[in-house]
Amino acid sequence: AQKITQTQPGMFVQEKEAVTLDCTYDTSDPSYGLFWYKQPSSGEMIFLIYQGSYDQQNATEGRYSLNFQKARKSANLVISASQLGDSAMYFCAMRETDSWGKFQFGAGTQVVVTP
Amino acid sequence: GAVVSQHPSRVICKSGTSVKIECRSLDFQATTMFWYRQFPKQSLMLMATSNEGSKATYEQGVEKDKFLINHASLTLSTLTVTSAHPEDSSFYICSARDGQPIYEQYFGPGTRLTVT
Numbered sequence: 001a002q003k004i005t006q007t008q009p010g011m012f013v014q015e016k017e018a019v020t021l022d023c024t025y026d027t028s029d030p031s032y033g034l035f036w037y038k039q040p041s042s043g044e045m046i047f048l049i050y051q052g053s054y055d056q057q058n059a060t061e062g063r064y065s066l067n068f069q070k071a072r073k074s075a076n077l078v079i080s081a082s083q084l085g086d087s088a089m090y091f092c093a094m095r096e097t098d099s100w101g102k103f104q105f106g107a108g109t110q111v112v113v114t115p
Numbered sequence: 116g117a118v119v120s121q122h123p124s125r126v127i128c129k130s131g132t133s134v135k136i137e138c139r140s141l142d143f144q145a146t147t148m149f150w151y152r153q154f155p156k157q158s159l160m161l162m163a164t165s166n167e168g169s170k171a172t173y174e175q176g177v178e179k180d181k182f183l184i185n186h187a188s189l190t191l192s193t194l195t196v197t198s199a200h201p202e203d204s205s206f207y208i209c210s211a212r213d214g215q216p217i218y219e220q221y222f223g224p225g226t227r228l229t230v231t
Contacts, residue, residue: 037222043206045159045222091158100166101212101220102149105158 006106023092138209145211
């Protein structure tokens with residue numbers, strides 16, 4: 001069963017605007033981690049932000065913030081002040097405790113930032 | 116930050132031949148390495164998990180005899196695609212963990228395999 005769901009296959013956003021990428025997850029493990037990665041056309045996976053299941057506050061890293069709603073099992077990524085260089089594929093991923101640290105990835109959301 | 120390299124970055128091989136992809140952790144010891152496969156416009160699919168000195172654990176549906184994984188040292192894991200066919204053409208990405216903290220995982224730049 002799909003454990004990570006990203007329902008937005010693609011999004012257009014104008015430069016300098018904020019964009020929210022949706023991610024919902026499914027797990028019965030009380031201890032888990034949620035990640036967002038950016039993958040530009042070059043293919044490299046760039047780590048953006050991490051949220052632990054026990055973290056009380058939403059994670060933030062520069063222009064990236066994670067809107068963590070544990071009861072709803074959602075972990076949406078907010079990119080503020082979009083830049084042209086933000087155009088890429090974005091993946092949400094989950095790591096469960098008993099999984100040797102392996103990730104399960106969502107289907108991804110293609111973001112295109114327009115001038 | 117920790118660096119993971121992959122070699123080669125691109126490889127073209129003929130159908131029926133084997134190709135080896137290397138994944139190296141350059142500045143840390145990787146207790147666990149992961150191999151992913153990614154088709155165009157799709158997500159990363161985990162193929163196998165390998166721990167140094169032990170046999171790899173393959174995900175369901177991944178052919179062990181076709182995708183040979185060797186994690187012979189704490190800095191090197193290899194993926195060998197044996198008797199490659201055009202449907203094996205894909206983007207292969209490795210990642211590595213150093214064990215602490217558990218959430219840290221570092222990705223290699225990927226290898227694009229084309230089988231003709």
